[in-house]
Amino acid sequence: MARAVRVTTPIPTLEEFGENLGLSKARQRNLAPIFIERRPQGFYAVRRRGSERATQVFSTQKEAVEKARELRPNGMILIERVRDTARGSREKWRKL
Amino acid sequence: MRRRIDNVTQNAVFLNIPYDQKFRSLYLAYIAGLVHLGFIPRVTLGLPGGARRLDKIFAEIQSCRYSIHDLSRVGLDRNPPRFNMPFELGLAVAWEKCNPSKHAWFIFEERPYRIQKSLSDLNGTDPQIHNGKVSGVLKELSNIFRRPKNQPTVPDMLQTYNAISRRSSKILQEAGASTLFEARVFQELCFEAKVAAESIRLLE
Numbered sequence: 336m337a338r339a340v341r342v343t344t345p346i347p348t349l350e351e352f353g354e355n356l357g358l359s360k361a362r363q364r365n366l367a368p369i370f371i372e373r374r375p376q377g378f379y380a381v382r383r384r385g386s387e388r389a390t391q392v393f394s395t396q397k398e399a400v401e402k403a404r405e406l407r408p409n410g411m412i413l414i415e416r417v418r419d420t421a422r423g424s425r426e427k428w429r430k431l
Numbered sequence: 432m433r434r435r436i437d438n439v440t441q442n443a444v445f446l447n448i449p450y451d452q453k454f455r456s457l458y459l460a461y462i463a464g465l466v467h468l469g470f471i472p473r474v475t476l477g478l479p480g481g482a483r484r485l486d487k488i489f490a491e492i493q494s495c496r497y498s499i500h501d502l503s504r505v506g507l508d509r510n511p512p513r514f515n516m517p518f519e520l521g522l523a524v525a526w527e528k529c530n531p532s533k534h535a536w537f538i539f540e541e542r543p544y545r546i547q548k549s550l551s552d553l554n555g556t557d558p559q560i561h562n563g564k565v566s567g568v569l570k571e572l573s574n575i576f577r578r579p580k581n582q583p584t585v586p587d588m589l590q591t592y593n594a595i596s597r598r599s600s601k602i603l604q605e606a607g608a609s610t611l612f613e614a615r616v617f618q619e620l621c622f623e624a625k626v627a628a629e630s631i632r633l634l635e
Contacts, residue, residue, distance in 0.1 A: 338557075339575050340497070340535055344441040346469035346581075352625045355440070355471050356618045366622050368630060409601050411626055413633060428633040 350385065368411035370428075371399045381406070400431065438494055439533050444470045445491055445498035447519045450612035454504060458611060459599065459620065460565040461499065463592035464572040466624035467583045470497075475519075477614025489522055496534065497576075498523045503541035503563065505549065517550060537575055539568070565592055587631055594627035595620050 347355065353363040367384040374380055379399035380389035390406070393399040396414070403412045412431040419425055444465050448458060465472045473495055478487040492498055500520040505512070523536040538558040540546050546558050559575060561567030569588045599611060599620065606615045 338535075338537075339577050342442075342469070342576050342578050344469070344496075347442065347471065349622075349625055349629060352466075352471060353622055355443075356621055358618055358622055362619075363622065366619065366626065368626055409598075411630060413630060428630070430630065430634065 366410060368413050369403045369407050370413050370415070371396065371403055371431075372415040373417055403431070439496055440471065440494055441496045442470050443473050443495040443497075445495035445523070446472050446474050447498060447500040447516050447523070448474070449501070449504040449516065450476070450610075451504060452610070454501075455611060456565055456596070457501070457503075457561070457563070457568055459596055460568040460592055461501075461572070462617075462620050463595055463624050463627075464569045464588050466621055467588045467591045467628040468572060468576050469578065470576070472621055474617055476612060476617050488519060489526075492519070492523050492526055492534070498534065498536045499539060500536060501539040502546060502549070502558070503539065503561070539571060565589070583628075587628075590631055591624050591627045595624045598623050 349367065350363070353360075358366075364383065370382045370384065372380050372382060373396075374392065378392040378394060379396045380392045381399050381402045382389045391399075391402055393402065396417070400412070400414070413428040414431055416425050416427050416429055422429075446461055446465075448454060448461060462472055473491055475488055475491065478484070478491060482490075500516060500523065502516060502520070505516055520536065520538070523534065527534040527536055538546065538553070538556060540558040540560055541563045543560050546556075547554055559571035561571050566585065566589065569585050569592065573582065573585055573588070602616055602619045602623065603609070603611065606613065606619065608616050611617070611620065
């Protein structure tokens with residue numbers, strides 16, 4: 336029987352992880368995912384990870400997706416679900 | 432070198448693996464699995480500073496709480512055979528013998544019982560057998576590292592592997608690199624793995 340270890344150290348956040356790797360803040364921002372979330376007023380906000388303020392808000396999800404694609408042509412974009420489906424419910428995210 | 436002794440990063444894992452194109456998928460599997468388990472992988476690619484390479488490697492082993500040594504490709508298909516990996520394993524074993532609370536090492540192999548022939552000094556040590564498969568690496572990583580809470584599943588880790596595998600050609604292109612075994616590419620693969628692992632939690 337091979338040995339195993341019990342790991343209790345906390346899982347690092349994305350920021351701690353990037354810093355430990357030696358990645359610059361700018362590069363981390365470029366590689367971090369972008370979120371498209373629906374605001375209570377009905378707008379769609381494009382927001383970078385770790386930022387409370389939206390980069391820009393749009394009246395439709397389609398426009399927000401276009402902006403996110405422009406900001407992250409190859410990166411991960413996560414969209415807040417706006418309806419309940421068999422694959423996921425509201426307040427969860429889906430990948431673009 | 433002694434100044435590093437008190438500077439052990441508890442969630443850092445030193446990866447002693449072959450930098451070999453045939454090992455590409457298992458290299459990505461180690462990155463995906465370790466990052467998903469909450470670790471920070473470290474390799475000898477692009478070690479900073481002007482010190483002697485051996486000193487830098489030993490300092491890196493000393494600074495990591497764990498080390499993984501994949502001896503599945505220590506064979507005679509190269510000419511001449513390279514001894515770096517067993518040598519680095521020896522450094523880790525010696526370091527753990529002197530400081531058992533600061534380091535733990537693990538051996539990964541492709542086939543069972545082969546290490547008893549290739550490195551009989553380690554008889555009595557059971558290696559983790561991955562059968563040369565991505566799922567084997569992920570399974571064995573999750574066997575040796577047990578988190579009391581939030582232990583990721585192998586299918587979740589496989590999703591992270593798939594995410595970085597898909598992204599790897601773009602990362603290569605952006606870094607202007609021809610191989611995944613370069614320092615910048617390694618950093619970005621690790622970061623992408625972390626992004627993928629975190630997003631899986633949001634998507635659940």
